[in-house]
Amino acid sequence: MMPRDDFESRLGQGLKRWAQAGEPTLDLEALVRERAGLGPAGAESVQPGKPQPSLQPGEPLLSPQAELLQPGDTRVPVPQPNPTVDPRSPRRWLRWAGGITTAAAALALALGLSFPTWAGAVAGWPLIGPVVTEIIMDDAGMKWAYEMGLMQGSVAELSEDGVTIRILGVVADSRRTTVLYQVQGAPPVPKEQGKQPIQAGQDLGFHRPTQQVEVMITAVDGQGGMSSSAPPEETPLGLVGTVSTLPLPGAKAELELQFRVDEKRFTLTVPASRAETDRYSREVAVNQSQEIDGITYTVESVTYTPVESIVRLRLEAPSFYGPIQRDPETEVLYLEADGVRYRTTGGGSGVDNVFLYAFPRVKGSSLHLVVPLEVKGVDIDALWPLQKGAVTEVLGVPVTLASYQRQNRVVQFEWESPDRDEMWGVSGIEVIDREGRAYEIGAAGSGWSGESNYVNPETNTRHRRFETELPEGVEPVAVRATRAAVPVEGPWVFELPQ
């Protein structure tokens, strides 16, 4: 092991002192007693532990599948286990598809800084600096485009009513069209805390801060379309963020962007070109479709760049409209070449049911895209009174309303159900008032929602959480779910021409 230098030693000592200074903030005993079905402390002699096939000291943590890509295996370029996103949630891909990396990289170019100068400059930016460097290094396409000098600087600026918007750069290639922007003069973001333990009479901690800037690419050469964006980052340069849409249909296009800053709206037009990046790419049409149990996947094309294989995939399936945790070893699509599996190196950018997945640039006698499993949404009508412990059966699986919390108009529901393949969570949430009127809550495009959906393998329990804001004046007495997720076993297998 390499000896640590002075910086590393101070880093370790600082972190250890910081950790040792931690004080308990949770009443874990009460929480464990509640979830383990015990009475309050002192009510009985606690004899924890029961024989369950779970953690054993020394138990290997790597799953058998994880052995597939072993370090040091010279056959394999060891792709990083990059994030895989839920293709049914187009708004969710950007953050993990390298959006801010793109932004940061383009920022350097837009500012006219060479890399060493730029690296020095961003070192003084406490927030954006680390993000910038990591994104360039982690995104093979970005790194390559940056090194080749193919990122497009495109500066436009608009100042009005005390707000200044700058378009700092555009990155257009066979995987995405991303615009980097800067907004100055926006109202400050309220600093919100995450979920806190709830005490009687105490405010609930879950809520969503107001997003004071929203950006959309509303048209490409006058044609309307969808775009994906994540909340911008606060930096010393103001708010910096990205908004993305699919690759340009032609070599060049005009992008129309709409900004909402607080209550003001602004429109800007910027040129974008993928002509330079396309010189290094080769797109091969595939147009193969496969349908399994109502879910159709179509591989439209595969584009080979010097560093990536980019698969353009269309998914037609009844949507679930909710998040689903997947096992990256067995439930996420992969590229297979001569018996070796490669995971995605970049998330799929999903707009209008089209997703672009990037894989390492691999060559082999046969190249296949494999989708092992997909999830579809089915209609249900499941109702729970707003009582903790209320149970309703969904597709044969008992689903318990484990908790219901509310502060003013903000509500949070948590359901628990046994981990079974018949049903992977509920969505399409409505609340019912005393008169029996139903109100859909947290629907896409109608406001904010926060949610999670995962399985705790220790308990084989699925946990589904959904929080959002009630419509004005609505007093719910029950909650209803109208959709359920149902897994569909594949695989969908496509041979990719080279």
Place this chain on the structure above:
Amino acid sequence: MTYFELLRAHQGYLERIALAMLGNRADAEDAMQEAALAGYQHFDQLRGGEAAFGAWLRRILIRQCRRILDGRRRTFPVDDLAAYIPDLAPGPDVEATATWEMVARLSDHLRPVVVLRYMLDMSQQEIAEELAIPVGTVKSRLGKALALLRKMGEAQRREAR
């Protein structure tokens, strides 16, 4: 000592580990709760007596953290991002606080590797096993993280002058 007495004795430190791994208090609390419950349910599997309790529960906690990190990468709702800003919890002195503030700004890819390496003194092989990633990935992430932390450290020093 009972399970809960042992838990209380280690809780503050473990909460900080969870916060360091996950970067925000909300997820750290979820991980702590799950780890505490799993520890309770498997307490009879603890080997080595009370002296081994801290390391044993820490391992359970790290598994919970990894699970949350994996799930977050796949299903993290954009709408929640602002609620998951790094939690800048204070340390016992200025240097410890500043160290955490730098580490807190690292991404989900880099921060856990730094925490396991420098806070918990794990080897690269152990980190690879805990996070189920290749050792080569651990090395590259540590390299990137250290480069970023050094830059941040330099920036902090410049500001302090």
